[in-house]
Amino acid sequence: MAGLLDPLEVKGLTFRNRIVMPPMQTGRATVKGAVTDRLVSFYVRRSTALGLLIVEHCYVSSSGKLSPKQLGIYDDELIGGLERLSGRIHAAGTPVVVQITHAGGVANREVIGAEPVGPSATGKTRELTRSEIEALVEDFAVAAERAIKAGFDGVELHGAHGFLLNQFFSPLLNKRGDEYGGSLENRMRFPLMVVEEVRKRVKGRLLLYRLGADDLAPNGTQIESSVAFAVKLEQRGVDVVDVSGGLCGSEPKQLRNVKGYFVPQAYEIKKAVRVPVVGVGGITEAEYADMLVRDGKVDLVAVGRAFWKDPKWAEKAVEALKA
Template sequence: MSYLLNPLQLGSLTLVNRLVMPPMATAKAEPDGKVSPAILNYYKEKSAGGYLSLIIIEHSFIQPIGKASENQLSIADDSVVEGLKELAEVIHRNGAKTVMQINHAGSAAAEEIIGTTPVGPSAIKNPRKGGVPRQLTREEIGEIVAAFAAAARRVKAAGFDGVEIHSAHGYFLNQFFSPLTNRRTDEYGGDVLGRIRIHLQVIEAVRAAVGEEFPILLRLGASDFAEGGTTLEDSQIAAREFEKAGVNIIDISGGFSGYSIPGNNEQGYFAPLSMAVKKVVSIPVILTGGITEAQAAERLLAEGKADLIGVGRAVLQDSQWAKKAVESLRS
């Protein structure tokens, strides 16, 4: 029996196998962030045949001040919903399920793109991007929490199968989670529970916006791989709280290290993180990181390192990768 070809039932969401296409920025959206023909063609090609059970759409900005790069997808206002409906339909017609990732860049934003000083938990230089943000007030934090909820409501209105909250790769929520960038002395700083207070508020607001049945994923940068940064133990505490708060799937990646680990190229290099998180939660965990062979994905599942496998760059380079992987395991 193949672990990779095993279906997964998660509430109302049925996944035909354990293969996931993780979010990867394409910079193919229109300049205003709306869905473009290039985006539609890209996801149509990647989802063809339904060999990938779940496609997670690249990070989309929830507020103009949280825009990470040119031609990034927007989920920041209601005018984008019509185009996104088309995107969800293109993927559904190919037989795959699809979730949209919502994000705020925080201090990873660039002034020349957003037209103002970026914001963050503390006025501390972003270790990945280099900019020094303006520290947010409590009131502004509340406004960003509300923007996450409004974005999730739009994702649901556009017909997606779930929403993923982005807290990895040194972006906004990751900046609150990491002691490298969160030096606040109020209730949003300090220990892990203080640093994830905003996450729990976002999860609660998103859940209220989408209802009880709509799947919520959270992408967690489970370690910064840097002195003084987030640790595996922090992530275990956080993951337990996220599950209690109503997250349905945890998607593991890196923190300020981004989507890689310096000096580690083995397939499934985030496996120690996903396995540690899997030990403390009962919800499914997604593992990504340098996986290029179906047999490696199969082995990682068999060893209990994760419940779902994300294959990014291999699918980016070869749209037939998932088809070949599935057929090789069926034969």
């Protein structure tokens, strides 16, 4: 069985090892969502010795913005800055994709200057019409094209943490009575439409899906439906399934110190698909990450907060495991 330091080839692209830097919002973009020098330097400092870098979530349209200095990919004018970012990461020999997202019902009302939209009305949110849903598919697709123009090796669709794609999939957040809500098949419909269209537009480049596999709540998404969804994602051409969960933003507070907290869900999904699967959650030690890969629990290991704290995390992990 391969270990953390073994390379992995995905779609003709070689990841030098199995270490992934997961998307982490830095709050370092301009108020218009453009790349800044500070943002580039954050990534450049962490770009060595890892297999794949996933740039933080970028909003695909202005209605889907979460925070004031979030990175954007909603306009062609942003391509130049994004190209500079991908180029600097590639200079370290590291493949890089960018995560694209829409915050849906949890978009920031003050920031977007309008009522947030989601699958269902919640009091704070207006329900999307069918034609708006179709327009959002196009927003994701055009954003993915921008990512490719900007030199990225592909995109990751953000289908976790309670944002728009996850809002449609979660039975807790999707209360629609039409073909986009209700049954599992209906709740998968919008995310799969996005996958299908983005797959066409990124052509042979990488398409990752970050799957909110467990809402960590009664009556929320359970692993059985996530396994079924992952199989559909693979059938529609997703190249890597990145397994996360929880509905409240980036990390579930109750689990933050549990070692490997979304690995069990990743393992269930890995057993059902042939494409590589990323595991994440509270992973800080190289030896433990290596064991997860060797034991066949996951194919790739994402290290978030530990990497944020220590930009040399991957270099040190490689040294430690070689020794």
